Amino acid sequence: MILLLDTSSPTCKLTLLDGENRVYNEWEAHRELAHNLLRYLREQLESQDKTLHDISAIGAFQGPGSFTGLRIGLTVLNTLAAELSVPIVGAQGEAWEDDAIRRLQLGENDKIVMPFYGREANITTPRK
Numbered sequence: 001m002i003l004l005l006d007t008s009s010p011t012c013k014l015t016l017l018d019g020e021n022r023v024y025n026e027w028e029a030h031r032e033l034a035h036n037l038l039r040y041l042r043e044q045l046e047s048q049d050k051t052l053h054d055i056s057a058i059g060a061f062q063g064p065g066s067f068t069g070l071r072i073g074l075t076v077l078n079t080l081a082a083e084l085s086v087p088i089v090g091a092q093g094e095a096w097e098d099d100a101i102r103r104l105q106l107g108e109n110d111k112i113v114m115p116f117y118g119r120e121a122n123i124t125t126p127r128k
Helices: 030-046 067-084 096-105
Strands: 002-006 011-018 021-028 057-061 088-091
Touching: 002 067, 002 096, 011 030, 021 030, 030 067, 057 067, 057 096, 067 088, 088 096
Parallel strands: 002 057, 057 088
Antiparallel strands: 002 011, 011 021
């Protein structure tokens, strides 16, 4: 099963692709992404009678988008790919899912997907 995930906005977009079966879901994560992403992923897998161990490849939307959302999503996906020993690829643009699927089918593996923010990150200076 291929896992495709986009965490670039407050609406998390998840697609599970198992052969010809394609299941698409959205979740309004807002500020709960870090706290609930793995739980949401497990629930979506369970709804298809699958577990994390059924994931055979991962496609990640790498941006542009929210600094925090991309950072959280890509950290989770990179960790899953390493832990499950499955390939991971990053993609951008309107057709990112199709591009990620094509790359995975060609046997590509980025090993680590880095975020593309589309501009400099706006990091506030800590107050003292």
